[in-house]
Amino acid sequence: MKITLTKSPKAKPDFGKLGFGKYFTDHMLVMDYIADKGGWQEIEIIPYDEFKLEPSTTVLHYAQGIFEGAKAYKDKAGNVTVFRIDENFKRMNKSAERLCMPALDSKKVIDALFELLKIEKDWIPTESGTALYIRPTMIGTDKTLGVHASHDYKFYIILSPVGAYYAHGLAPTKIYIEDFYTRAALGGTGEAKCMGNYATSLKAGEEAHKKGFDQVLWLDAQEKKYVEEVGSMNMFFVIDGVVVTPMLNGSILPGITRKSAIEVLKDAGYKVEERRVSVEELIKANADGKLDEAFGTGTAAVISPVGQITYKGQDMIINGGTMGKITEFLYDKITGIQTGRYEDTKGWVVKVC
Ligand SMILES: *Cc1c(COP(=O)(O)O)cnc(C)c1O
Numbered sequence: 001m002k003i004t005l006t007k008s009p010k011a012k013p014d015f016g017k018l019g020f021g022k023y024f025t026d027h028m029l030v031m032d033y034i035a036d037k038g039g040w041q042e043i044e045i046i047p048y049d050e051f052k053l054e055p056s057t058t059v060l061h062y063a064q065g066i067f068e069g070a071k072a073y074k075d076k077a078g079n080v081t082v083f084r085i086d087e088n089f090k091r092m093n094k095s096a097e098r099l100c101m102p103a104l105d106s107k108k109v110i111d112a113l114f115e116l117l118k119i120e121k122d123w124i125p126t127e128s129g130t131a132l133y134i135r136p137t138m139i140g141t142d143k144t145l146g147v148h149a150s151h152d153y154k155f156y157i158i159l160s161p162v163g164a165y166y167a168h169g170l171a172p173t174k175i176y177i178e179d180f181y182t183r184a185a186l187g188g189t190g191e192a193k194c195m196g197n198y199a200t201s202l203k204a205g206e207e208a209h210k211k212g213f214d215q216v217l218w219l220d221a222q223e224k225k226y227v228e229e230v231g232s233m234n235m236f237f238v239i240d241g242v243v244v245t246p247m248l249n250g251s252i253l254p255g256i257t258r259k260s261a262i263e264v265l266k267d268a269g270y271k272v273e274e275r276r277v278s279v280e281e282l283i284k285a286n287a288d289g290k291l292d293e294a295f296g297t298g299t300a301a302v303i304s305p306v307g308q309i310t311y312k313g314q315d316m317i318i319n320g321g322t323m324g325k326i327t328e329f330l331y332d333k334i335t336g337i338q339t340g341r342y343e344d345t346k347g348w349v350v351k352v353c
Helices: 085-098 106-119 195-210 256-267 279-287 325-339
Strands: 027-034 044-047 065-067 070-074 080-083 131-140 153-162 173-177 215-219 227-230 233-239 242-246 272-275 291-298 302-311 314-317 349-351
Touching: 027 106, 044 106, 065 085, 065 195, 070 325, 080 106, 080 325, 085 106, 085 131, 085 256, 106 131, 106 153, 195 215, 227 242, 233 256, 233 279, 242 256, 256 272, 256 291, 256 302, 256 325, 279 291, 279 302, 279 314, 291 325, 302 325
Parallel strands: 173 215, 173 302, 242 272
Antiparallel strands: 027 044, 027 153, 065 131, 070 080, 070 131, 080 349, 131 153, 215 227, 227 233, 233 242, 233 291, 291 302, 302 314
């Protein structure tokens, strides 16, 4: 690995007013894949800067690109840690496989990421709700308009100190069940964290925003009957005391926070069901006064309470529009494990330095 440090470090932003993904640290990690030179080249850590790409670069036309999202934390004693980062690179290799891109040597890349985090440790905010967001990305870099898998690729990791994902922090969100546009169909790329998925979801998001909603809750593309997930979060519902989440069916992104939440809830003695959840079931549960809670899970938003879900003009107000007990328990537990407030008994937290 080659390391080149910046000669002009940037001024750090106000860690109390970070927002999400607006600031980037002084350095980044890059590694090129060159088919004619045997594949992955040496990993380099270099000053954060622009890339030079020809306008013909394939990712700029056909979106052969994938990414990941993880977070690094710094505890009171100054220890730098990451949460289940091995899972991120396992998933990235699955996304790569789906998009005909080359696999990464996860261990090598994680070791190099740790070196980058050591260099950037002063960029890790410690205020409650903040973290250093880690964005690994891979793009196809062939210079051609031909539609085929690229031969050459660029992999890079950039880092961004972040605050709350939603501007209103932990206040419950209002969610719109989208009954026209779809995000992902079976056989499509819903399971992969690939760039195109997000481009296709923007229109529904914009329209929902105009109607006063924070997020779109997607339905299955085939029947438009079953809820799948929110744009960047997996969904959970508490129905009559039982925690229910849509099962992974091939079009839902397998979230690492989702998987962790299921384990934490089961350990705490809650009943958790992974199965199909229809809009009809939610409407009926709400009418019967049994839709106790709803929340989303994701690295960026962590655990995000949902206070209202609307389907075809029908509002379901959940827990009086406030955060529910199980949601609060889970938020406290997951963020506690991530930031070292609670002991990690599962080997999820890895110390970087
Ligand atoms: C990243 C993402 C999630 C959440 O996954 P985590 O691993 O928990 O961060 C959920 N849905 C979509 C569509 C995503 O892109």
